[in-house]
Amino acid sequence: MNISNVSRRNFLKGASIATGGLVISVALPANALAEKGILPKSSTTLNAFIHLEENGDTVIYCGRCEMGQGISTALPSAVADEMEADWQRVSVKQGDADEKFGPQATGGSASIRVMYQPMREAGATAKAMLIAAAAKVWKTSPENCFAQSHFVINKSNQQRLGYGELASIAANMPVPEKPILKKKNDFNYIGKKLPRHDQGEVVVGKRIYGVDTKLPGLKYAAIVHCPVLGGSLKSLDKTDAMKVKGVSGVVEIPRFDIPFGSIGGVAVVADNSWTAQQAVKKLKVEWNLGENAVYNTKEYKQQLVTNVEKPSTLTSERGDLDNAFKTAKNKVSATYTGGHLSHAPMEPNASVVWVQKDSCEVWASTQSPVDIQKVLGQYLKRDPKDIVVHVAMAGGAFGRKFKCDYVHEAAVISAKTGLPIQLIWSREEDMRTGYYHSINAQHIEASMDEEGNVTGWLHRAAFPSIGSLFNPALERASKDSLAEVTNHLFGVENFRAESGDAKAHTRIGWYRAVYAIFYGFAFGTFADELAQKSGKDTLSFINQLFDNNKNEAQQAQVQRAKDVLAIVANKSGWHKRSNLPKGQGIGLAVHYSFQSYVAMAVHVEVNGDDIKVLNVDCAIDCGQVLNLDGATAQMEGAVVMGMSLALSTEITFKDGAVVNSNFHDYPVMRITDMPNVNVHITDSDENPTGLGEPGVAPFAPALSNAVFAAAGKRYRDLPFKPLAV
Amino acid sequence: MQQSMIINGKKHEIDVDGDMPLLWFLRDRLEFTGTKFGCGSGLCGACTVHVNGQAIRSCVTPVSSLVDQKITTIEGLSENGDHPLQQAWLNNNVPQCGYCQAGQIMNAASFLAINAAPTEQEIDTAMQGNICRCGTYQRIKKAITEAADTLSKEA
Numbered sequence A: 001m002n003i004s005n006v007s008r009r010n011f012l013k014g015a016s017i018a019t020g021g022l023v024i025s026v027a028l029p030a031n032a033l034a035e036k037g038i039l040p041k042s043s044t045t046l047n048a049f050i051h052l053e054e055n056g057d058t059v060i061y062c063g064r065c066e067m068g069q070g071i072s073t074a075l076p077s078a079v080a081d082e083m084e085a086d087w088q089r090v091s092v093k094q095g096d097a098d099e100k101f102g103p104q105a106t107g108g109s110a111s112i113r114v115m116y117q118p119m120r121e122a123g124a125t126a127k128a129m130l131i132a133a134a135a136k137v138w139k140t141s142p143e144n145c146f147a148q149s150h151f152v153i154n155k156s157n158q159q160r161l162g163y164g165e166l167a168s169i170a171a172n173m174p175v176p177e178k179p180i181l182k183k184k185n186d187f188n189y190i191g192k193k194l195p196r197h198d199q200g201e202v203v204v205g206k207r208i209y210g211v212d213t214k215l216p217g218l219k220y221a222a223i224v225h226c227p228v229l230g231g232s233l234k235s236l237d238k239t240d241a242m243k244v245k246g247v248s249g250v251v252e253i254p255r256f257d258i259p260f261g262s263i264g265g266v267a268v269v270a271d272n273s274w275t276a277q278q279a280v281k282k283l284k285v286e287w288n289l290g291e292n293a294v295y296n297t298k299e300y301k302q303q304l305v306t307n308v309e310k311p312s313t314l315t316s317e318r319g320d321l322d323n324a325f326k327t328a329k330n331k332v333s334a335t336y337t338g339g340h341l342s343h344a345p346m347e348p349n350a351s352v353v354w355v356q357k358d359s360c361e362v363w364a365s366t367q368s369p370v371d372i373q374k375v376l377g378q379y380l381k382r383d384p385k386d387i388v389v390h391v392a393m394a395g396g397a398f399g400r401k402f403k404c405d406y407v408h409e410a411a412v413i414s415a416k417t418g419l420p421i422q423l424i425w426s427r428e429e430d431m432r433t434g435y436y437h438s439i440n441a442q443h444i445e446a447s448m449d450e451e452g453n454v455t456g457w458l459h460r461a462a463f464p465s466i467g468s469l470f471n472p473a474l475e476r477a478s479k480d481s482l483a484e485v486t487n488h489l490f491g492v493e494n495f496r497a498e499s500g501d502a503k504a505h506t507r508i509g510w511y512r513a514v515y516a517i518f519y520g521f522a523f524g525t526f527a528d529e530l531a532q533k534s535g536k537d538t539l540s541f542i543n544q545l546f547d548n549n550k551n552e553a554q555q556a557q558v559q560r561a562k563d564v565l566a567i568v569a570n571k572s573g574w575h576k577r578s579n580l581p582k583g584q585g586i587g588l589a590v591h592y593s594f595q596s597y598v599a600m601a602v603h604v605e606v607n608g609d610d611i612k613v614l615n616v617d618c619a620i621d622c623g624q625v626l627n628l629d630g631a632t633a634q635m636e637g638a639v640v641m642g643m644s645l646a647l648s649t650e651i652t653f654k655d656g657a658v659v660n661s662n663f664h665d666y667p668v669m670r671i672t673d674m675p676n677v678n679v680h681i682t683d684s685d686e687n688p689t690g691l692g693e694p695g696v697a698p699f700a701p702a703l704s705n706a707v708f709a710a711a712g713k714r715y716r717d718l719p720f721k722p723l724a725v
Numbered sequence B: 001m002q003q004s005m006i007i008n009g010k011k012h013e014i015d016v017d018g019d020m021p022l023l024w025f026l027r028d029r030l031e032f033t034g035t036k037f038g039c040g041s042g043l044c045g046a047c048t049v050h051v052n053g054q055a056i057r058s059c060v061t062p063v064s065s066l067v068d069q070k071i072t073t074i075e076g077l078s079e080n081g082d083h084p085l086q087q088a089w090l091n092n093n094v095p096q097c098g099y100c101q102a103g104q105i106m107n108a109a110s111f112l113a114i115n116a117a118p119t120e121q122e123i124d125t126a127m128q129g130n131i132c133r134c135g136t137y138q139r140i141k142k143a144i145t146e147a148a149d150t151l152s153k154e155a
Helices: A003-011 A029-035 A071-083 A111-138 A163-170 A199-203 A239-243 A273-280 A297-308 A321-326 A369-380 A405-417 A427-432 A480-486 A516-534 A538-547 A552-572 A574-579 A628-647 A699-711 B022-029 B084-091 B101-114 B120-127 B137-154
Strands: A050-052 A058-062 A090-094 A145-148 A151-154 A160-162 A219-225 A232-237 A247-253 A265-270 A284-288 A313-318 A330-338 A350-355 A360-365 A387-392 A421-424 A440-448 A454-462 A494-499 A584-593 A596-607 A610-621 A676-681 B004-007 B010-013 B048-051 B054-057 B070-072
Touching: A050 A111, A050 A163, A058 A071, A071 A090, A071 A111, A111 A145, A111 A151, A111 A163, A151 A163, A160 A163, A199 B084, A199 B101, A219 A247, A219 A273, A219 A405, A219 A427, A232 A247, A239 A247, A239 A273, A247 A273, A247 A405, A265 A273, A265 A405, A273 B022, A297 A330, A297 A440, A297 A454, A313 A480, A321 A440, A321 A454, A321 A494, A330 A516, A350 A405, A360 A369, A360 A405, A369 A387, A369 A405, A405 A421, A440 A516, A454 A480, A454 A516, A480 A494, A480 A516, A516 A538, A516 A584, A516 A699, A538 A552, A538 A584, A552 A574, A552 A584, A552 A596, A552 A610, A552 A676, A574 A584, A584 A699, A596 A628, A596 A699, A610 A628, A610 A699, A628 A676, A628 A699, A628 B137, B048 B101, B054 B101, B084 B101, B084 B137, B101 B120, B101 B137, B120 B137
Parallel strands: A058 A090, A219 A421, A360 A387, A454 A494, A610 A676, B004 B070
Antiparallel strands: A050 A058, A145 A151, A151 A160, A219 A265, A232 A284, A247 A265, A313 A494, A330 A440, A350 A360, A350 A421, A440 A454, A584 A596, A596 A610, B004 B010, B048 B054, B048 B070
């Protein structure tokens, strides 16, 4: 018997599998073409499965990974809408790693942008086949039938046939080459406030996360990592750890020197997680720390500042910046910095892996099951397709769980012990063994003419980039990593972008909003500083910067950016801000990232060093919204994450190792600091674009601008109020 | 004689090391996985359960201190998942990833039991030990206020 079936159907607690006959399985037209040999199979594997049971119960699979962003409601609801399915009859299942689901690596706020159309087509295809089936039964034409709420109805005589009754006939109907999609006015679910499909399970504690996986015979592991990137094990005394009752073994995990492999560590295997965690503390481990032991972030941030305050490597230019600077009426310059960040999702890294002679099965909270297949395939020297990956609900991820070093480690322990292993990282290991958001510095110099128009803009950025994860020898961020600077929507005729030297000393990874965090901060804050210098209102100054953009290709984008900014200015009371009490102020910022436009107006009260955020108005244009409530929630969450990184969170390295350890010295935002957040979502017919990440970027600059308005103090370093650790 | 505790109305023998925190007894021994591990140090509140109705952090509470005590976990908060807080959580679509929400709800339930009509500031103070990294705080506040209203009508 195939082990994956055994464990999936009988053993895995909480997982449920559809019972009864799965009588219709609808693939996308593109895939149908592939099956007919018209397209090569490799050209597209986009494929959304709809399962209809005889009683009409419908299962819709979500191929993208769920980590709280609501994708497993949003995408299936688009299928259900086009299919004219009754959402009450639909249950959603998370797809395992399988190319039939299309691209599953979930990041870059791309899920809806990439999958919206294919998922709608999958639904429309199913509807067309169900209608064709009914027409066949009634011996009428499909044009004489229509679908509504899980039924096909005969227009002539109002006869009805349920989807369940039609399923087996529909399965044999030809797959339409180009299914007809609904018009916006006819949407039942798209653009509406649909509750999350799994909320009922969450509030009673029945939602199963990666960390909750249980298998018969499961053993539990805890780990301590090499504290410095590139270090290795020097000595290990496991005597005391092995004496702990319930401990069955200690496993050395050498560094697997690939981007998503283990940094290296030592694990203890025991009867339960608690025992494993206690025994890990009894290991006597010494490390060779290697060359990155020189890394100290306090000094390094200063080094980056030095590097951007002198000429560095040109990445792009236009116009004649030297001349613009020479003929300037005014010149303004500023330097902005930011620290490393740890994702710190509430669920620490966790997975279950069982490596056996002929199989390898994984249950993991993950953003990228395909990377688990690749990394474990490489480690075990097996075909990645033979690695079975069950994608579990992630208890937050924010980019961290795109990297599967923790799954690789569980695989090593399982391979060496032959046991099914659950490895759960402690919070301390999670904080200290990350793929961190980059430490960074930017220096901007701008020239203005007599009217306060910006005539020249020099922008230098220095940060160890994500590229360093794949090429550790990288000396500085690439031209592509500065694309957000080069393509910024502000219109400046004479412009130059340069990349300052910044070698990586730790693993750098995607963190919610990625580079938009610091680019948004620098552009948004500097725009306000320029406005102050020119004596103009920040809103009209930013609008002027947009209006100066003469690039034809960017005109529609510029308008959308201006529109969201206008919304928050109006909603926040920006135009009446002179009436605010002393010590209060409003700051504005707008940033385009992940193909979406987000503006924020932050209203603060400042009392000495105390910054109290009272109110945040946030407007987003992300094209057609799938789930209005989910989109609102993403923006609310983005404000909170923006506030944590603007005010308090920073990862500090000393002698190559992270100093922070838990939430006492990595103070993420708590409920006591929660401002009132109002989200305004534009009603747009444009194609849907990013939503999970772009909301984070404008918060920090809007806050900096608000504090300046309230108290005349300018913050240029993130976080504003770091904790000394 | 084997020592025991009452969990969600049912007696369970304590057949693990007395130092083991309740969290791991629940999760690994009894496989009640609704109670979550977040920090292991009582800093985040994800592991919150009730001991005799009082919210505690199960990650730092050894089972030896809970002999004959009455424990309630998220699985046992209400018979049918219809505690006013659970209802309010659904009405307001509070969860994003949902991982911290069991702890949030358990903490709020214990708090509302002693303060049925809290002010916003009292909610903040009571809930400040529970972290939500997705940032659902605004909805948590609203849901607690709503549940308090429901409870006051029931009373």
